[in-house]
Amino acid sequence: MWKRLLAIFAMGAMLAVGQPGGAQAQDEVAVGMLLAMSGSGITFGKVMSQGALLAAEEINAQGGIGGKKLRIEIGDHKSGEVKAATSEVQRLVNVYKTSAILSSFSAPTVAAQAMAAELDLVLVNGGGWSPALIGKPRLWNTRMTSDVTATAILQVAWEDGARTLCMIYRQDPSGIDTAKVAGEFWHKLGGKVLCEEKYDINATNFSSQIAKIRNSKPDALVAYSYGQVHGVIIKQARDFGYSGPIYGIEFLPENVTTAGAAIEGHKFALDEFDAKSTEPATAKFVAAYRARYKEDPDFYAANYYEATYLLRDAMVALQKEGKPLTGGNLDAKIRQIRTFPSVYGGTMTLLDNGTVKKPVAVFQVKNGQKTLLKRLTD
Secondary structure, X not given: OHHHHHHHHHHHHHHHHOOOOOXXXXXXXXXXXXXXXOOXXXXXXXXXXXXXXXXXXXXXXXXXXXXXXXXXXXXXXXXXXXXXXXXXXXXXXXXXXXXXXXXXXXXXXXXXXXXXXXXXXXXXEOOOOOHHHOOOOOEEEOOXXXXXXXXXXXXXXXXXXXXXXXXXXEOXXXXXXXXXXXXXXXXXXXXXXXXXXXXXXXXXXXXXXXXXXXXXXXXXXXXXXXXXXXXXXXXHHHHOOOOOOEEEOOOOHHHHHHHHHHHOOOEEEEEOOOOOOOOHHHHHHHHHHHHHHOOOOOHHHHHXXXXXXXXXXXXXXHHHOOOOOOXXXXXXXXXXXXXXXXXXXXXXXXXXXXXXXXXXXXXXXXXXXXXXXXXXXX
C-alpha cells in the first residue's frame, strides 16, 4: 500500500516540477534523487522527497534555473541495496541527463560516489551517516556524520555510568564504519566493548543477536540502526530480556508505534532541527511544508529542502558565468561558495572534507515523545 501511495505522490508532485515520464526536456534542468522509495526505510524516502519537491516548486515559482524548470527525478535504491542504487544512478544520468544527485543511505551513496567522476556527477547526501562518506571527491554531506553523533551519544552513555557496552548494527558502511569509530572512542574513554552484533539488510528477527547481547551483560546497548528496524530492535531487545539502557543515533516517530513502551527512556544524538524555531527561514519552510503536506517536517525533510536550494544556487552562479552545468563545474562551484542558507537557522558551511557543521543535540523518549535533553556545541 505504501509503495502505491508513494508512486501516486511522486507522480503528482512531478506535475509541479516538470513533465512526468520521458527524458529531460530542453527547458528543464534535472536533479536526481537516490532514495528509499520501497523497503524498510520507505519513510525516509517519503520525507526526503517531500522536502526536495517543495523546494523545487518554490524555485520554479521564482523563475527556476535561469528560466528553466527544475525537475526532480527520483530513483529507488530499495532501502540500501547497492545493485539497485547503481542501476538507478545510470538511469538518472542516461535518461534524464542529470549532473547532480541528492543521495541517501550510506551504502548507496558510497556506490554512487564511486561512479561520480566517470559519469560527471556531483552528489549531495543529506541522510547517510557513515564516516566512509568523509573526504570523498564529488560528494558533499549536509547531515552530520556518525563520527560526531556516535561519539556524542557514547559520551552520554559514559556520563550515565556505563563502562561496558554491546553494539548492534547493519552490515554495511552505515554500521561497520560507525562501529569502528565508536569502538575506538569508547576504548579511549576507558570503556570495554563486550560484543558487536551485525544484521543483514533485510533482517526482521534479531533474537540471536539479542541473546548474545543479553548473555554478555553489558552496562549499555548501542543500536546503530535506522528506519522501521530501529524500533523493531528496541522492542525485541526488551522482549528477549535485555533490561539495560539503549542508545542510538536515529529516531523516527514511527519507532514509538513499533516499539511501544519498550522505547521509553531511549537516548539518541541527532542533527537538531527545531520546527518550532522563530528564525525567519525556518518558520517560512515549516509553514510551507505544513501547508503542502499537512504535517511537520523533520530534519530529513529540512536537509533535502535546503540541499535543493544549494544546488539551485550553484547552478545559477554557473549560468551567470556562462559555464555548463556539469558535475565537475557544480562540484567546483559548491566548493567555491561553501556557505549556504540553512533552515536550521542562519547558514551552513561545508568543510574541506565534504562534511558540514550543524547543530547537534541529545534527545530522550519521554512519555512517547522525542524530548530535548541537551544541545551540543563545539
